[in-house]
Amino acid sequence: MELTLVTAFFRLPEDRGRDYLALFDELAGVGLPIVVYFDAALAEGLERVSRHRNVTVVPSRIEDSWTGRTLAQWPELALPRRRNPGKDSRAFLTLTNAKLDYLVAARYSVSSSHYAWVDFGVLHVVPQPGRAGFLDALRNVPLPERGLLAPGCRDRATDLEALWDGIYWRFCGGFLAGDRASLTSLYARYRQTFAEEVGRRKALTWEVNIWALLEARGLPFQWYPADHDASLVPR
Numbered sequence: 339m340e341l342t343l344v345t346a347f348f349r350l351p352e353d354r355g356r357d358y359l360a361l362f363d364e365l366a367g368v369g370l371p372i373v374v375y376f377d378a379a380l381a382e383g384l385e386r387v388s389r390h391r392n393v394t395v396v397p398s399r400i401e402d403s404w405t406g407r408t409l410a411q412w413p414e415l416a417l418p419r420r421r422n423p424g425k426d427s428r429a430f431l432t433l434t435n436a437k438l439d440y441l442v443a444a445r446y447s448v449s450s451s452h453y454a455w456v457d458f459g460v461l462h463v464v465p466q467p468g469r470a471g472f473l474d475a476l477r478n479v480p481l482p483e484r485g486l487l488a489p490g491c492r493d494r495a496t497d498l499e500a501l502w503d504g505i506y507w508r509f510c511g512g513f514l515a516g517d518r519a520s521l522t523s524l525y526a527r528y529r530q531t532f533a534e535e536v537g538r539r540k541a542l543t544w545e546v547n548i549w550a551l552l553e554a555r556g557l558p559f560q561w562y563p564a565d566h567d568a569s570l571v572p573r
Contacts, residue, residue: 339451339452339481339483340450340451340452341370341371341450341451341452341453341454341479341481341515342370342371342372342373342444342448342450342452342453342454343368343370343371343372343373343453343454343455343456343476344372344373344374344375344440344441344444344453344454344455344456345362345365345372345373345374345375345440345455345456345457345458346374346375346376346398346433346436346437346440346458347362347374347375347376347377347383347387347458348376348377348398348399348400348433349377349379349380350427350429350430350433351427351429352424352425352427352429352430356459356462358458358459359383359386359387361458361459361460361461361462362374362387362458362459363386363390364461364469364473365456365458365460365461365473366387366390366392366393367473368392368473368476368477369392369477370392370476370477371392371394371448371450372390372392372393372394373393373394373396373440373444373447373448374387374393374394374395374396374458375396375398375440375443376395376396376397376398377397377398377399377400378397378398378399379399384397394447394448396443396447398440400429400432400433400436403436403439403440404436404439404529405432405435405436405439405532406432406436408529408532408533408536409428409432409536409542412536412537412540414540415428415536415540415541415542416539416540416541416542417431417541417542418502418503418504418505418541418542418543418544419503419504420503420504420505421504421505426505426544428542431542431543431544431545432542434511434544434545434546435532435542435544435545435548437455437511437514437545438455438521438524438525438528438545439525440455441453441454441455441514441521441525442521442522442525445518450518451517451518452481452515452516452517452518453515453516453518453521454479454487454513454514454515454516455513455514455515456476456512456513457511457512457513460512460513460570463512463566463567463568463570464567464568468568471568472568472570472571475568475571475572475573476571478573479515479571479572480572481515481517482516482517482560483517484517484519484520485516485517485520485558485559485560486514486515486516486520486521486524486558486559486560487514487515487516487559487560487562487572488509488510488513488514488515488549488559488560488561488562489509489510489512489513489561489562489563489564489569489570489571489572490507490508490509490510490561490562490563490564491507491508491510491563491564491565491566492506492507492508493508494508494550494553494554495508495547495550495551495553495554496554498551498554501543501547501548501550501551502539502541502543502547505544505546505547506546506547506550507546508546508549508550508553508561509546509549509550509559509561510546510564510565510566510570511544511545511546511549512566512570513570513571523557524552524557527552527557528548528549528552531548531551531552531555532548535548535551
């Protein structure tokens with residue numbers, strides 16, 4: 339089985355204070371094929387990311403993603419009541435929800451049996467000296483022939499209304515892997531559910547909450563316990 343990593347980087351109004359390009363330089367050392375959807379307005383960053391031989395860069399604009407285009411029809415959306423106001427903006431929640439747009443679109447850039455989303459700056463949750471082990475785990479992920487491999491912190495969501503009020507870490511969000519067919523099925527369900535729920539509620543929530551909602555409605559995930567650290571990738 340072949341694995342291609344997929345990620346994205348867009349400059350958001352909020353300054354996170356991290357050197358994401360340096361973190362990505364380390365991530366690219368994994369050697370696996372990586373498809374990066376990168377902010378088309380950041381010429382210097384585009385050039386730097388493109389230096390890695392195993393990286394395919396797709397200059398992009400977040401507003402051109404399916405999620406961005408869908409949300410454009412609702413200029414006024416409520417944000418979750420329990421959120422970090424300095425981080426969980428509309429722009430940030432748009433980007434997190436667009437993960438599946440890019441994960442599935444990567445099929446047209448690199449042919450692979452399996453694809454995995456990994457956050458562009460994921461290594462900020464893996465302190466040294468554990469990064470070499472984390473990258474080795476990425477190289478050797480025990481991929482299921484069919485299905486969605488997803489790390490998470492909590493039991494299945496039962497209070498589905500609460501998913502619109504605060505973040506629920508059933509899924510960690512920083513890593514998600516699957517075969518082409520399973521990801522295609524997930525994406526179709528995501529698009530339908532996201533458009534229906536956001537349109538009905540005129541409210542926005544995190545991508546992991548949408549995934550939890552999909553699971554509660556019967557979409558199977560091969561879930562495993564993890565946290566926002568090196569355990570994101572199974573060994």
